[in-house]
Amino acid sequence: MLTKIIKFKQNNFSFYVIYLYNNQPELIFNAIKEKINHSPIFFKKISVIININYIKNEIDWKKVYNAIISTGINIIGVIGCNNKNIIKSINNTGIPILFTNNKDQKKNQNNDFKKQKKNVNNIKQKSIIQIIKEKNSLSLNKNIIYNKSKIIYNPIRSGQQIYAYNSDLIIINNVSTGAELIADGNIHIYGFMRGKALSGANGDKNCQIFCTQLFAELLSIAGEYLLQEQIPNKFLGKSSRIYLNNKVLTIKSCS
Known part of the structure; x- marks a missing residue:
């Protein structure tokens, strides 16, 4: 009789994501420490995913990595990376590169969100009839993604x-x-x-x-x-x- 050793099963997990907007390790370290000092119990041994999509310049990943883990935070993955040299550097630290699905769909979703936000800011300047016409027009666009509660x-x-x-x-x-x-x-x-x-x-x-x-x-x-x-x-x-x-x-x- 065979005894089961392991089992592969897909599960859904939610993790905190740290979005980096700056490539300076010292600034990143200070920003994270400031958050931790606000609530040390909450951030104790927390595991996060690092998103570097918003960093437009080159990034010294090894220094950034050391800056983050020195705060006590555990890195379980990196997303938003398309630069081959940076990917190689991340792999050298043993951190997996994570890829999200439906990139084009999410890009369209972000663009639609910005357009809708702009419409909301101008809502006071428009008549009810204009708003209804615009909403009817938007409803014909099948690329718009609406998230329910x-x-x-x-x-x-x-x-x-x-x-x-x-x-x-x-x-x-x-x-x-x-x-x-x-x-x-x-x-x-x-x-x-x-x-x-x-x-x-x-x-x-x-x-x-x-x-x-x-x-x-x-x-x-x-x-x-x-x-x-x-x-x-x-x-x-x-x-x-x-x-x-x-x-x-x-x-x-x-x-």
Whole structure:
């Protein structure tokens, strides 16, 4: 009788991604350390993927790699790299190069998002009739990708990490201590919220977090953080709205 040794199975995982916009190792190190100092417990032994797509100049990957890992962060992969010399340098450090699927589709999606954002900025200057005509025109373009809200009805257990890419995240249940909710859009929790909630993960400062019963370990919007001990007692267990006000994370009671 054969005993099973291993099994290959496809799973879906969500990881934090650090987007690099500068190729200077010292600046990268200082920026990461500043984030870690805001919430040392949250970033302890965290594993990330590094995105270097936005670096237009040459990058000394070995120095950048050493700068990042010296902060205590673990690198599990690199994306956004098309330069053969840089790929070779990354391979020499033993870090895998990760490739995303449907590159052309994502490029179109980003272009459509920029166009839609521009339309939103001009919305006050247009009549209702003009807006309706434009929306009807856009609906004929099959290349536009619309992301619905990610809705989860099951309880989120400790150790689980849920990520809503380019959309809102709605949890219609309880979120346990040690669970992580991450969304590029808003986060809604209709239940006890005892884990971590990170809204505006793509940097959108207009995102908000809504909880019916707030006991969160950590709250974050576009990189600004509040730890559990920083949440005023008057909001604990209450229905609350969390948002940014002049770059300050603010909590307001909804009851």
